[in-house]
Amino acid sequence: MENPVLDVRGLSIALPKGADRTFAVEGLDLQVFPGKITCVVGESGSGKSLTARAAMGLLPPKVAPTSGQIMFEGRDLLTLKPDEMRQMRGQKISMIFQEPMTALNPLMTVGKQIDEILTVHTSLGGKARREKILALFDEVKLPNPKRIAAAYPHELSGGQRQRAMIAMALILDPKILVADEPTTALDVTTQAQILKLIAELQEKHKTGVLFITHDFGVVAEIADQIAVMQYGKLVEVGTADQILNAPKAEYTKALIGAVPSLTPRAARSGFGRRMLTVDGLNKYYKSGGGLFGKPTAFHAAKDVSFTLDRGETLGVVGESGSGKTTVARCLVRLLQPEEGKIDLDGIDLAGMTKRELKPYRNRVQMVFQDPYASLNPRRKVADILVEGPINLGKPAKEAHARARELLSLVGLDPKVAERYPHEFSGGQRQRIGLARALALEPEVLVADEPVSALDVSVQAQVLKLMDEIREKFGLSVVFITHDLRVAAQVCDKIIVMQRGVVVEAGKTADVFAAPSHDYTRELFASIPGREWSSAPEVTA
């Protein structure tokens, strides 16, 4: 094999005192080869991002490497002086970030920002610089490069911004590209395009890529080499084929086993009576206008209809802006739909006023996406769990006893009732959120991306818990997700939404086997690592 272009040897990075562990990264050995993509995979807290930042010389203050080397072209990057490192960055090593909107300067046109790099690092004249930029924009497949160069970051879509970021990173033809979760903030169809683009470009330019991600699907899509990290240590390293199809370490096996399969789970039947009928639901958002102007309306949900039986799980699948969250919020009546019916077991909730709604509130409850924003940081867990029932007239003592039962039901020690939310991890918080919803004894549970903020192993546990609970209480679940893998494992039937419209609806197995709408097909084709997943099950 060729010599590595970047060679990390025995790297340890110390965390400041008072952190949950002494070393963020401990004794890491890692190589990046020219023209190859090395993926570093790990869950949150594994030290994968700090590894990337160490290579860029961009560690946060108070976090410093204590031993080891990062060799590049015969020099140790860790010993370079700040201005030598600055020369390296951009010219020899460059980076793309997770969120292109925050990585680009909002007050400068995209073209100008890239031009600046050329001005600093090269002696090219104005015209040559411009030609180079436009040529590169063309190469990263940005439509109409001239227009893009003159645009400000907010005028571009997420995918276009990330393409511009990639152009910016590659403008000086660096030897190494460090990509820190570059597609995590993007929709799945855009993600597929960006991954393809990165793979093509690095092949053509013989760039060594250090690709940080938490997503095994993405890894399967593009990796040549894979390094798995846990708690700052390297668990396993090998070629993509070795790690993905014959992992040796237990941790790797567990991680891969936790990735939901794309084969829908066995169809269930024998659901109870009809719980929810949504018919012709329409929601508009009005904005602007001020005192005298005319507000503009945005049609967020158009004629959405579906039904849900007792014990059944309906998946609402779509990308950002598809209207899936709008539908969820209309169901729990955080939003008032303009038209349509939300028939809950014979009662139409859609047009009710706040007061009329009160006796029915508890019957439809919601589990939220962000485990950090969904619990009041100033309330104890016990208070969070009893507030709802007490409001509805349950005696306080009973509510507290029930809260403790619910905590053990969701797999937490009842003693944690006396703690505050900040003492819990994301997965634990999501369990508390689930317990809060259950405290009201709902019939329909609306779950808005309940696991998308969680690590994959935690995600698997929470999904399993939700399934047990649905079974136990005979709940009907509306499950909002952008992740088709999760949808395949959780939902009995799904509806696919695009720009506020339901483009496809059907039993999960049918939709997965033979998607009929173009958009659904595109979604499926974009799932990262679908070929790897549809291969026969590996050791799980």
Add this chain to the structure above:
Amino acid sequence: MTDAAAATVPAPPKRFMFWRRFARNRSALVGLAFLFLVILLAAIAPVIYPADPFALVGRPMLPPLSGDFLFGTDTLGRDVAAGIAHGARTSLFIGVVATLVAVAFGTLMGGLAGYYGGWIDDLLMRVTEVFQTIPSFIFAILLVAIMTPSMESVVIAIAVVSWPPLARLVRAEFISLRNREFVQAQVLMGMPDWKVILIQILPNAISPIIVAGSLLIATAILTESALAFLGLGDPNIMSWGFQVGAGRTVLRRAWWICTYPGVAILLTVLAINLVGEGLNDALNPRLRERS
């Protein structure tokens, strides 16, 4: 990943953390110490200077350290030091009460506007803007002049001109908090609005309110002094502003009459500002780390 296991690391007690973070800011500690001195002075004023501070106790315009008079006497022979001690009571009382009224009213207006939005927000904010468009000090003078100068009218005037910025602050906090998921979770559990506002939102918005309120005390003390300086304070109550006003005509002959109460105002306001900043650091620790 042992996610199901309960969190085992106990968090340090909250109050302790708060004090430690506050104490990290040295100047805030100095401010706090000085503020304690002022409060102490206000508390023991009737003991150390039992006589009426308006009483004519010596020859006019005695310089500092002559006889019993630490800071000398003023144009009519009143004890400047006694005036400062009694004036501390006035300044602190008016500063605190006017601020409490302004904070309560501003929080109410801002809270309702921020939580309900829509036409309620429009209405309340337009009202707030009306108050903000009038220069606040001139407005305060006008109010006191209309209501005739007294302790109450000064408190009311200061409160009336001080609440709008607070209302805007609270409104902004409420707008950002009302769409948080934990608030929405309570809404869809059928929690009544007043409970959502008091239990869920307000405790999360309290830090900026405390910080703004503490700084408002300093402004209120300045406004009170300025009103008293113009002769619009309560004529029966000694205050620092009144002392400065009374001595201004003889500033070149008897500098001490204006200077000592002036320094008292300066140091007290400075101390309160320092404490306010310390509170800000302690209550919003993340902002501090970033700087």
